[in-house]
Amino acid sequence: MPEMPEVEIIRRGLKRHLLEKQIVNIEVFLPRLIKWPEADAFKSMVIGRRITAANRRGKYLLLELDNGNTLVFHLRMTGRLLCVSPKDEQDAYRKIIFHLDDGELLVYADTRTLGTVYALKPGETWRISGLNNLGPEPLSEAFTEIYLEKILKKSSAKLKSFLLNQKYISGLGNIYADEALALAKIHPQRTGAGLTKLEIARLYQAINEVIAAGIADGGTTFRDYRNGEGGRGHHQEHLYVYGRNGKACLSCGAPIVKIEVGGRGTHFCPVCQLLEGK
DNA sequence: CAATAGCCCTGGTGGC
DNA sequence: TGCCACCAGGGCTATT
Numbered sequence: 446m447p448e449m450p451e452v453e454i455i456r457r458g459l460k461r462h463l464l465e466k467q468i469v470n471i472e473v474f475l476p477r478l479i480k481w482p483e484a485d486a487f488k489s490m491v492i493g494r495r496i497t498a499a500n501r502r503g504k505y506l507l508l509e510l511d512n513g514n515t516l517v518f519h520l521r522m523t524g525r526l527l528c529v530s531p532k533d534e535q536d537a538y539r540k541i542i543f544h545l546d547d548g549e550l551l552v553y554a555d556t557r558t559l560g561t562v563y564a565l566k567p568g569e570t571w572r573i574s575g576l577n578n579l580g581p582e583p584l585s586e587a588f589t590e591i592y593l594e595k596i597l598k599k600s601s602a603k604l605k606s607f608l609l610n611q612k613y614i615s616g617l618g619n620i621y622a623d624e625a626l627a628l629a630k631i632h633p634q635r636t637g638a639g640l641t642k643l644e645i646a647r648l649y650q651a652i653n654e655v656i657a658a659g660i661a662d663g664g665t666t667f668r669d670y671r672n673g674e675g676g677r678g679h680h681q682e683h684l685y686v687y688g689r690n691g692k693a694c695l696s697c698g699a700p701i702v703k704i705e706v707g708g709r710g711t712h713f714c715p716v717c718q719l720l721e722g723k
Numbered sequence: 724c725a726a727t728a729g730c731c732c733t734g735g736t737g738g739c
Numbered sequence: 740t741g742c743c744a745c746c747a748g749g750g751c752t753a754t755t
Binding site: 448667 | 746747748749750751
């Protein structure tokens with residue numbers, strides 16, 4: 446599941462391969478993944494253009510084109526975006542292939558086909574409501590402890606749901622949300638309004654820390670995630686709680702528990718992360 | 724407005 | 740061994 450660290454690693458990989466290359470052709474095997482415009486118009490907006498930048502906002506990947514248009518990808522659960530040479534192109538789940546002028550391929554592959562692809566003209570960000578309503582990112586200047594405190598105090602949502610809501614903070618997904626709460630030693634079912642100033646400070650540090658660690662480890666590969674060059678991440682070796690239900694808490698040794706919060710599987714230590722809080 | 728339930732989608736898994 | 744219900748979960752939409 447690509448979250449902000451994984452998308453950032455993909456972005457860096459793509460940047461190395463794609464800058465200044467021209468997209469000379471596009472093969473679309475599953476048109477419904479292209480959410481705007483429809484496939485033919487999409488192709489005409491993109492074919493013949495050079496890629497001038499590889500950017501990211503939250504979990505959205507943005508390839509800027511030399512005509513001012515932007516190619517937007519959201520990988521959702523199982524989307525993969527990678528640069529390969531034609532002889533290595535063998536992904537059974539390839540859905541869109543962008544042919545580059547040096548013969549290399551940019552392949553969008555997706556097992557569960559939940560990903561979304563768009564081509565936008567300048568100023569058309571509004572077409573993607575999720576992209577248009579992203580909160581500040583962890584590790585960014587806009588993401589301050591003051592900001593976090595302000596929005597937490599206004600929220601009645603359970604913290605797990607709060608952290609997953611991209612309009613408050615962009616980039617956290619199920620893995621890093623659980624990890625941030627574990628590191629901060631805060632129960633996922635508590636609410637923002639109920640946190641002490643000290644807990645907010647811990648949560649703020651923890652969010653930045655788990656995201657930074659995820660990036661430093663090249664992302665978390667459980668099953669599907671691959672970086673822009675097809676390699677795996679290593680952060681799965683450094684997780685505190687995610688996927689560790691039944692295993693010993695790294696801090697106190699108690700078994701990690703898995704529950705459902707807001708419809709999402711949620712992992713936490715019942716000893717370190719108390720409902721009452723401290 | 725805000726929280727939540729349902730939905731999309733396919734492959735892996737666990738139970739029988 | 741084979742079958743099948745169920746789960747994984749990001750984010751949008753409908754509902755309460």
